[in-house]
Amino acid sequence: GDSVTQMEGPVTLSEEAFLTINCTYTATGYPSLFWYVQYPGEGLQLLLKATKADDKGSNKGFEATYRKETTSFHLEKGSVQVSDSAVYFCALSVTGTASKLTFGTGTRLQVTL
């Protein structure tokens, strides 16, 4: 079946540090890949997406590149802020089950001053 594996958290960084959150996937078909973010007490917000190999999704300084050869979609940001503290979820959807998102377990990011 389809699955997403994320690095275990929490990840604690100082403000302005570089962020990488690893995400790898297994899919029965050709997936679209997503990063969602969840702030405390809120639902999930779509952060960025990529729908085919070598696509780069980007938003709010975050970016991730769809790597088919390594089945990965790692999230990066060059300089994190305290306001980036949240839980980040990698997810996929596969054509044919395209209405369903399969999520990773989430990675909590804590940014300190």
Add this chain to the structure above:
Amino acid sequence: KAGVTQTPRYLIKTRGQQVTLSCSPISGHRSVSWYQQTPGQGLQFLFEYFSETQRNKGNFPGRFSGRQFSNSRSEMNVSTLELGDSALYLCASSLGEAVNGYTFGSGTRLTVV
């Protein structure tokens, strides 16, 4: 434009009771999905409705059911509540396919005692 609205925000129910959760999608969105979020299992897909038809279903027991109305509003029902049903239930709406990105509501926090 208004986001996805879930009501109520919080619920406390007794084991054995039943509960109904409501979700109003973004205007124009015809797809509504439901997810269960727990610390142990993470985000798990319950089901998805599109134009009043259940289009996709996750691996949950028959106690979990849903429906969608002609105005795209959706309800989710859980009968014979168990302690393990305590979770954050998230509703998400979309134009039709996950690749377009789902917009999530803030969720309903259900506690079963």
